[in-house]
């Protein structure tokens with residue numbers, strides 16, 4: 620079968636010199652696994668880290684691809700709930716399933732956890748014609764969700780769902796601030812908060828503000844402005860006039876970090892919550908601690924999520940309540956262009972899809 624393989628790490632992001640379309644043997648199905656013919660896979664930033672070999676020296680030779688969707692063509696003898704012909708998408712969070720974190724429902728905290736297509740291998744990821752995964756690492760795709768949409772949603776939808784539903788436990792009537800609303804996780808953050816009956820203020824750069832409204836955000840704010848947080852503060856006063864309560868934010872959906880972090884803290888209500896999953900503009904975020912202790916703020920870290928949460932998110936995709944944005948579709952032959960587009964990031968809204 621065809622697979623996108625690299626055998627050494629890239630220098631200076633020269634992906635063209637290492638990433639090759641190769642013929643490799645088809646996998647044999649193990650007792651607990653399903654084999655599926657890949658119809659679509661979605662790019663994630665861990666593909667870039669993998670090819671760089673930094674911050675993690677991924678196993679070589681390597682096949683990337685954490686989000687893959689396809690049709691099941693074989694199942695192992697111990698597989699119970701998936702059958703040949705099923706449409707499935709990967710749950711790329713591979714945990715041990717027996718440690719105390721896993722058995723208390725926190726598979727994302729498993730110390731043996733590996734991200735499929737990033738930390739797995741050699742030659743075990745989604746950018747190939749026939750992929751194999753344990754039954755527990757795939758879920759069925761609702762009928763009216765396409766393979767492209769399923770691949771585009773898997774890891775980012777799960778991350779966003781876990782942040783807001785699993786960690787921050789959002790409730791109807793809350794005011795939610797989604798930072799970076801046009802990003803992969805932000806797109807879902809807006810829609811999940813609306814699904815839960817929240818008022819949503821979302822931020823993005825000026826050319827993407829209209830997109831936020833299309834996704835359901837009630838208010839859109841340009842976070843490139845120095846005093847963007849003052850604009851958010853003013854909006855929360857407007858929301859109080861409409862809905863009552865006190866001004867400020869109940870839940871902040873954070874993955875930006877850097878200089879925005881402290882401004883975000885000033886917006887939070889007493890006893891409110893910030894949930895964070897990343898730091899795209901910088902890990903070192905100054906924080907005026909008075910905002911945290913005096914207001915009794917909860918700061919929650921979050922990464923990945925559970926298989927059950929992924930199923931929940933996909934249920935609502937099947938109901939048409941959560942939509943996916945696909946930026947562009949590439950073939951395996953043009954994988955280098957696809958990765959360069961993701962690295963460049965300019966004008967990118969939504970996911971990049973790769974197809975065999």
Ligand SMILES: [Zn+2]
Nearest residue numbers: 715718721729
């Ligand atoms: Zn475990």
